[in-house]
Amino acid sequence: MSIFNSELIKIIEDKDTLKSIATVSRDGIPHVVYKQSLHIEEDMVVFYDLIQSSQVNKNLVNSIWFNGKVAISILAKDKRNFLITGRPVKSVTAGKNFENIYSKLQDKKGKEVELSAIWYIEPITIREETYETRRKEEQEKYPYIRHLDLI
Amino acid sequence: MIVARDKEWRKKEPSLDDVVKKYQDMPASWILKVDIQRRGLWYSPNAVAKINPAIHAVHQDGKDLFRNNVDFVPEGLIWNDGSYLIANFDFDQKNPARDPYVIDYIDGKYVIVDEGKIVGDFQGYWEKPDFYNKKASNGQPLSTYVQARPQRIEVSVNKYCHFWDCPSEGCKYCPLTPSYKASGATEEQDDIKYMREAFAEAFKQRGRFTQVLLTGGSILSGKELFDDELESYIRVLKMIGEFFSGKRFPSQLISSAFNERQLEKLYNETGLTMYTTDIEVFNREKFKWICPGKANKLGYDEWKRRLIASVDIFGKGNVTSGAVLGTELATPNGFDSEDEAFENVVEEAESIISHGIALAANIWRPTPKSIFQNQISPTLDYYVRVYREFDKLQRKYITNPYNDDFRRCGAHVGLDLMRTY
Structure with a gap:
């Protein structure tokens, strides 16, 4: 059974959804970047890195080498948001699949666009982070961590 | 098994x-x-x-x-x-x-x-490129003339190394010329016409290649040492340059150590962006024993001086040097212990890396047909220890991590470590 439900897949694939990925450098410095190419393929989070010298590329290499984790934040146009944690497991940098994506990206975005790598992230956890959902969860689980005037 | x-x-x-x-x-x-x-x-x-x-x-x-x-x-x-x-x-x-x-x-x-x-x-x-399925106008497969790695296209311009003209002067780890002789081949260089046909076909494949590499055996002849080798590379680089609209294109040459006049000619007359000449062994005395032809014709100190001088012409970060790491421990004239080798190799390596030259050091395998074929290479611990130190030095001196990197070669794994710089 897929870790992603069909509703989340639909949200992720909506062009109006904002999708960001947070990684950590070799020196422990966090880095967040938006990746609108992010989508789901066979239970993996997949996105394209277009710049070989990008910090996200360096951080993902460091993560795949040392079993590090990444966080992916999904913000739907209706303001619902989700957090996916996962680990990078594959980086495709050559081959027919790479060349097909390279051509498609150029056809869509113009000849100046490069493709450095296709990254595959294996999801570990998925959690809805929408404020209203989280507020209700907390209220049910910890009913007394509130200001007194709200009791 | x-x-x-x-x-x-x-x-x-x-x-x-x-x-x-x-x-x-x-x-x-x-x-x-x-x-x-x-x-x-x-x-x-x-x-x-x-x-x-x-x-x-x-x-x-x-x-x-x-x-x-x-x-x-x-x-x-x-x-x-x-x-x-x-x-x-x-x-x-x-x-x-x-x-x-x-x-x-x-x-x-x-x-x-x-x-x-x-x-x-x-x-x-690795997947093969599309041009491997095609033939040149003489009916030979195009892969006869030009080869490919996942993101690199390459040509071995000179298939014979003339340091082997005197058999006792060939590099002791290298099987290239003994294999060439054993194969019965007679043509040291392929016809540039067929190379051109191969490159023309290869460049049609979108997203496949990020770099062109030229290499080959040394040619000692010419007015000055290596002049004929230089001309053979210039000829091929000019041909490849015709496929690009700008002056320069992502390219690397691994060659003998050219002098400043030769390097300037190479830089000015071609679109080459990156120059490599291999120091091979990080020690003058061991070099003399392992690479006797290079030592006799040019010498370790001059080879190294030319390597460093090439930075002034190609620019900091656009020069690398290869080595056959581990041969410094070959018997009977190598270092006596891995500790002794480590100290010497790292000290010598710093004197090169400090000029902004990254080290594309390969791992020595005693290869069949080479003079060293029955030797034993060092331990895994030695290789990791040395590469780790090279990496620290490369971070310290900020060598260019995008030339001769993980997606160009696939042999000198030490430079993979630059991916997080």
Whole structure:
């Protein structure tokens, strides 16, 4: 059974959804970047890195080498948001699949666009982070961590 | 099944596990790559069944003089981190010093096995470029003239190294010229017309190549030493340059150590962006013993001086130097211990890296047909220890991490470590 439900897949694939990925450098410095190419393929989070010298590329290499984790934040146009944690497991940098994506990206975005790598992230956890959902969860689980005037 | 000539070899050196535990700041998957290069690899029947010559680049044409057998092995592997590992290298398959790793295909995954245990996995075999399916106008496969790695297109301009004109002067680790002689080949260079046809076809493939590489054996003749070698490279680089609209194109030349006049001519007359001349051995005395031709015709100090001088012409970060790491411990004239070798090699390496020159050091495998063929290469611990130190120096002196990097070569794994700079 897929870790992603069909509703989340639909949200992720909506062009109006904002999708960001947070990684950590070799020196422990966090880095967040938006990746609108992010989508789901066979239970993996997949996105394209277009710049070989990008910090996200360096951080993902460091993560795949040392079993590090990444966080992916999904913000739907209706303001619902989700957090996916996962680990990078594959980086495709050559081959027919790479060349097909390279051509498609150029056809869509113009000849100046490069493709450095296709990254595959294996999801570990998925959690809805929408404020209203989280507020209700907390209220049910910890009913007394509130200001007194709200009791 | 290939079995080591010394059945006790595992008891005499640290294991892969030992080294991974010792160097926890080094990627375990990278350490495995180092050890595969050191020990060699072989294929299970399941792994062989996955080799498809219609899709994969396999060793079938016998043109690569670094491998003697025409046995359809994959030219290379793609690691999960997107880096490449060349797999067509030769090692002693009859009586190797150590057991090779075994490639297998289990439960839908390509895996690496040692003593029956899975020690790693990888994405798959290198795919061949489209032009490998086509022929030149003379009916020969285009792959006869130009070869490819996953993102690099390359040509071996001179197939014979003239340091071997005097047989006792060839580099002792190198099988290229002995293999050339054994093959019965007579043409040292291919016709540029067919190279052009191969490049024309190759450049049609979108997204396949990021760099052109030229290399080959040394040519000593000319008005000055290496002048004829220089002219042979200029001729091919000019031909390739016709395919690009700008003056320069991503390219690398690995050649003999040219003097300043030759380097300026090379830079000014071609679109070359990156120059490499291999120092081979990080010690003057060992170089003299291991590379006698280079030592006699030019000498270690002059080779090194020219390497460093090339930075002024090609620019800091656009020069690298290769070595056959581990030969400094060959017997009988190598260093007596790995500790002694480590101290000497690192000190000498810093004197080169400090000029902004990254070291593309390859792992020495005593290769069949080379003079050193029956020797034993150093331990895995030695290689990881040395590469780790090179990496620290390269970070300190900020060498360019995007030339000669993981996606260009697939042989000198030490430069993979630059990916997080």
